[in-house]
Amino acid sequence: xxxxxxxxxxxxxxxxVAWHALEVPDVLDRVGAGTTGLTSEEATHRLERHGPNRxxxxxxxxxxxxxxxxxxxxxxxxLMVCAAITLVQGHLVDTAAITAAVVLNAAIGFWQxxxxxxxxxxxxxxxxxxxxxxxxxxxxxxxxAALVPGDLVxxxxxxxxxxxxxxxxxxxxxxDESMLTGESLATDKDTDxxxxxxxxxxRTGMAFSGSLVSSGRATGVVVGTGAGTELGAINELVQDTAxxxxxxxxxxxxxxxxxxxxxxxxxxxxAAGLALGHDVSLMFRTAVALVVSAxxxxxxxxxxxxxxxxxxxxxxxxxxxxxxxxxxxxxxTTVIGSDKTGTLTQNLLTVxxxxxxxxxxxxxxxxxxxxxxxxxxxxxESALRAGALTNEAVPTRDDPLRFTGDAVDAAMAxxxxxxxAVTPNERATAPVxxxxxxxxxxxxxxxxxxxxxxxxxxxxxPDAVSAMCSSMLTAGGTTTLDRAAVLAANEALGSxxxxxxxxxxxxxxxxxxxxxxxxxxxxxxxxxxxxxEGMTDPPRPGVQEAIAxxxxxxxxxxxxxxxxxxxxxxxAGRLGLDTGTPPLTGAEIAGLDDAMLRARxxxxxxxxxxxxxxxxxxxxxxxxxxxxxxxxxxGVNDAPALRVASIGVAMGDxxxxxxxxxxxxxxxxxxxxxxxxxxxxxxxxxxxIRKATFFLLSTAIAALLAVAVNVFTDSxxxxxxVQMLWANLVTSGIQVIALAFEPGEGDELEVPPRNLxxxxxxxxxxWRTALSGVWIAVVTLVVYERAIWDGIExxxxxxxxxxxLVAASFxxxxxARALRxxxxxxxxxxxPLLLAATAVAACLQVMVVSxxxxxxPMGLSALSPGEWVLCVAVGxxxxxxxxxxxxxxxxxxxxxxxxxxxxxxxxxxx
Numbered sequence: 001x002x003x004x005x006x007x008x009x010x011x012x013x014x015x016x017v018a019w020h021a022l023e024v025p026d027v028l029d030r031v032g033a034g035t036t037g038l039t040s041e042e043a044t045h046r047l048e049r050h051g052p053n054r055x056x057x058x059x060x061x062x063x064x065x066x067x068x069x070x071x072x073x074x075x076x077x078x079l080m081v082c083a084a085i086t087l088v089q090g091h092l093v094d095t096a097a098i099t100a101a102v103v104l105n106a107a108i109g110f111w112q113x114x115x116x117x118x119x120x121x122x123x124x125x126x127x128x129x130x131x132x133x134x135x136x137x138x139x140x141x142x143x144x145a146a147l148v149p150g151d152l153v154x155x156x157x158x159x160x161x162x163x164x165x166x167x168x169x170x171x172x173x174x175x176d177e178s179m180l181t182g183e184s185l186a187t188d189k190d191t192d193x194x195x196x197x198x199x200x201x202x203r204t205g206m207a208f209s210g211s212l213v214s215s216g217r218a219t220g221v222v223v224g225t226g227a228g229t230e231l232g233a234i235n236e237l238v239q240d241t242a243x244x245x246x247x248x249x250x251x252x253x254x255x256x257x258x259x260x261x262x263x264x265x266x267x268x269x270x271a272a273g274l275a276l277g278h279d280v281s282l283m284f285r286t287a288v289a290l291v292v293s294a295x296x297x298x299x300x301x302x303x304x305x306x307x308x309x310x311x312x313x314x315x316x317x318x319x320x321x322x323x324x325x326x327x328x329x330x331x332x333t334t335v336i337g338s339d340k341t342g343t344l345t346q347n348l349l350t351v352x353x354x355x356x357x358x359x360x361x362x363x364x365x366x367x368x369x370x371x372x373x374x375x376x377x378x379x380x381e382s383a384l385r386a387g388a389l390t391n392e393a394v395p396t397r398d399d400p401l402r403f404t405g406d407a408v409d410a411a412m413a414x415x416x417x418x419x420x421a422v423t424p425n426e427r428a429t430a431p432v433x434x435x436x437x438x439x440x441x442x443x444x445x446x447x448x449x450x451x452x453x454x455x456x457x458x459x460x461x462p463d464a465v466s467a468m469c470s471s472m473l474t475a476g477g478t479t480t481l482d483r484a485a486v487l488a489a490n491e492a493l494g495s496x497x498x499x500x501x502x503x504x505x506x507x508x509x510x511x512x513x514x515x516x517x518x519x520x521x522x523x524x525x526x527x528x529x530x531x532x533e534g535m536t537d538p539p540r541p542g543v544q545e546a547i548a549x550x551x552x553x554x555x556x557x558x559x560x561x562x563x564x565x566x567x568x569x570x571x572a573g574r575l576g577l578d579t580g581t582p583p584l585t586g587a588e589i590a591g592l593d594d595a596m597l598r599a600r601x602x603x604x605x606x607x608x609x610x611x612x613x614x615x616x617x618x619x620x621x622x623x624x625x626x627x628x629x630x631x632x633x634x635g636v637n638d639a640p641a642l643r644v645a646s647i648g649v650a651m652g653d654x655x656x657x658x659x660x661x662x663x664x665x666x667x668x669x670x671x672x673x674x675x676x677x678x679x680x681x682x683x684x685x686x687x688x689i690r691k692a693t694f695f696l697l698s699t700a701i702a703a704l705l706a707v708a709v710n711v712f713t714d715s716x717x718x719x720x721x722v723q724m725l726w727a728n729l730v731t732s733g734i735q736v737i738a739l740a741f742e743p744g745e746g747d748e749l750e751v752p753p754r755n756l757x758x759x760x761x762x763x764x765x766x767w768r769t770a771l772s773g774v775w776i777a778v779v780t781l782v783v784y785e786r787a788i789w790d791g792i793e794x795x796x797x798x799x800x801x802x803x804x805l806v807a808a809s810f811x812x813x814x815x816a817r818a819l820r821x822x823x824x825x826x827x828x829x830x831x832p833l834l835l836a837a838t839a840v841a842a843c844l845q846v847m848v849v850s851x852x853x854x855x856x857p858m859g860l861s862a863l864s865p866g867e868w869v870l871c872v873a874v875g876x877x878x879x880x881x882x883x884x885x886x887x888x889x890x891x892x893x894x895x896x897x898x899x900x901x902x903x904x905x906x907x908x909x910x
Contacts, residue, residue, distance in 0.1 A: 020203035021196040033150040037134030046148035053225035131162040165220025173216035181562035186214040188439035302692040305740040310685035318669040319678040326664035331682025339633035340561035345537040349407040351415040353534035381421040383531030386503035388416030435520035462490040465502035472529040497570020498534035546673035554752035568608035615641040684744035695816040701773025731809035738837035807875030815882040
């Protein structure tokens with residue numbers, strides 16, 4: 001992405017200009033800025049024209065409008081009508097249950113939609129409150145909101161950049177842009193122009209709003225404020241993009257079909273009843289009762305409870321869910337697009353390899369042991385010592401072995417102190433003289449006194465340092481420098497994606513001119529080359545195993561980072577990602593249309609040097625390929641992708657406020673491997689929703705079919721309206737809520753992600769739902785019709801039919817506990833709440849049939865022990881129907897899982 005923002009009409013006007021590609025005089029001319037800065041009068045004029053330098057949020061939707069939007073669902077409207085009818089009829093229990101479902105649904109939706117403002121506030125928190133600016137010929141401190149294009153801003157180490165600046169002076173300037181680019185190393189800045197198409201991370205002549213000055217000082221002219229900054233562009237993306245949870249779309253689709261089918265069926269039953277001579281009042285109440293019984297009004301409550309249970313389980317595994325539907329969405333994920341810095345890696349530059357004349361070794365700073373050779377040698381200690389003494393990093397207050405400051409300095413100081421090459425006291429001693437790192441020279445140097453003798457230490461770029469050396473240190477002393485060997489070793493380390501620095505030293509005589517002052521200048525000569533330190537931002541522990549776990553679960557992992565392609569590819573290889581395909585880059589993306597980009601994404605596992613807009617486009621195209629995409633990240637540059645993704649997962653500890661507020665789930669331990677656990681819990685949650693839907697729809701089909709068929713017979717109505725409402729209460733109203741607490745079956749990560757086109761229920765589950773629903777209706781009708789045929793009283797026949805229907809529902813809820821496994825392989829005590837709910841429902845059924853005080857008003861009569869046994873036995877046959885169906889579909893399910901496991905990734909377009 002090439003960002004062309006504020007421009008030059010001579011007065012800071014706005015047109016499209018690539019400021020990073022212009023020479024400094026041209027920049028000053030275009031923005032109408034002189035060397036003395038703007039006048040106060042001109043600054044006021046420009047402020048009126050451009051507005052304040054702050055991120056503006058779009059007007060929030062009124063709360064009452066957001067609330068009303070929650071009642072547009074067909075099922076919610078249907079439930080509200082049913083609640084009103086049941087209230088008029090005096091069925092207060094059903095009225096309360098339906099009303100609770102409606103209120104809970106509205107509360108969840110309202111909570112989701114009111115989060116946008118906090119995301120923008122988090123972005124605004126990155127703005128610098130004040131800025132040092134040159135106006136009216138002198139430097140003054142002003143509110144950063146008052147900055148305008150053309151202002152000259154002064155930066156020092158530790159400052160947060162208050163606006164987008166084109167640098168016109170820079171001295172040893174290094175800027176931490178990780179929150180924008182994802183690159184863990186601070187960027188060396190200068191005033192030279194770069195190519196117009198250079199990505200954000202390569203615009204060395206720019207300092208972007210919100211980034212942090214690591215070291216050095218500079219002066220820059222403001223070329224972008226407020227929405228015209230890179231941060232402002234991200235702000236617009238965060239506000240304008242959002243993805244709906246797949247579950248929400250699925251539920252809405254199912255709601256419409258349920259409402260349509262139940263409504264038509266109820267009207268059909270009502271019309272048929274009238275045509276066959278039944279009483280109008282009775283048929284109206286029957287139709288209403290049928291609607292309430294057939295509509296799974298408990299489903300919204302089950303969804304809420306199941307997702308809340310999933311939230312609690314995820315929280316115990318260090319994943320905090322900010323929006324309930326995200327629980328299920330994560331379980332449906334087919335692709336994880338992960339940021340590198342701070343997510344897959346530790347965002348902590350670390351020395352990992354050390355090369356000296358004795359060869360290359362792996363350095364383990366935690367144990368003080370070289371992984372290849374045991375404890376490090378004296379030559380290695382000398383190399384590490386030089387890096388730690390030519391160094392400006394300072395130890396933290398809490399941990400003297402951790403350092404702050406420039407990332408390279410901190411890494412070299414940490415490894416040397418941890419391995420005992422230098423003591424904290426030696427580092428704390430003030431140097432005799434020092435020259436900080438100069439990007440244009442490529443090295444820094446320091447003089448220290450050791451044993452009464454002054455010693456010059458140097459560290460910097462290997463080619464620069466080696467050019468200053470005449471010899472190199474060996475175990476037996478010094479020998480003539482082999483510069484070719486040094487440069488070859490540097491190239492070998494660099495090919496592994498490591499940042500490489502060289503160290504050298506030289507003992508000085510007391511009369512050396514360099515000791516005359518406390519500031520060093522110029523390049524030293526005749527140094528002794530000590531070694532090369534290769535450093536990188538290492539992978540987080542457990543990430544490689546987590547990626548392997550994703551692969552076995554049918555989830556593809558793609559690294560999406562703003563870092564350099566070579567660095568990203570090296571880290572990807574260490575993590576076990578396929579690096580056979582070259583990394584996709586931001587420059588390449590700019591030349592691809594959407595179809596070409598999708599073709600490239602089919603094979604690429606690494607996207608590097610990409611802007612926030614590129615990240616968002618990658619996520620959008622992965623989703624267009626039919627994937628449910630989870631995006632992980634911790635920086636401001638990740639926020640747009642987090643927002644547009646099916647689900648955004650932010651790092652809670654190291655992540656920025658912007659990333660957390662744009663996300664749906666926050667990982668409190670910043671551990672990528674936690675995502676695997678969260679995926680498992682997400683799949684458990686969706687399975688629970690699927691189980692509840694299966695139970696509710698199958699029992700609804702049974703009631704609907706039994707009543708509909710009965711209307712066309714010569715027999716009296718099989719169930720009175722009050723009896724249908726009772727059956728709905730003791731089955732759907734009690735047991736299904738307990739079903740939401742069902743634990744996983746244990747094989748959630750051994751099956752592929754569900755097909756996106758299958759809905760809440762897949763084809764096998766629809767068949768099982770229909771078969772079991774029809775079976776329950778058939779056995780209920782058979783028992784009732786046989787009783788009528790035998791001349792049994794109508795009330796008693798209805799008691800038998802109602803008891804069979806309720807008993808079958810008890811066994812059906814047990815069937816619902818297992819989607820793939822046999823119900824007989826499950827621990828019957830794994831869900832004690834369901835056992836208790838079933839026991840309560842059974843007791844209520846026995847009581848309403850056997851106790852005359854209740855049986856009379858309900859139109860029921862007591863059953864004999866033999867009849868109870870018969871009803872329970874007939875109801876239990878539904879287990880056989882479910883088990884036979886599971887056996888029938890198992891081979892096809894195993895073949896599908898094996899095919900996806902063999903592929904190793906979730907196929908695009910699934």
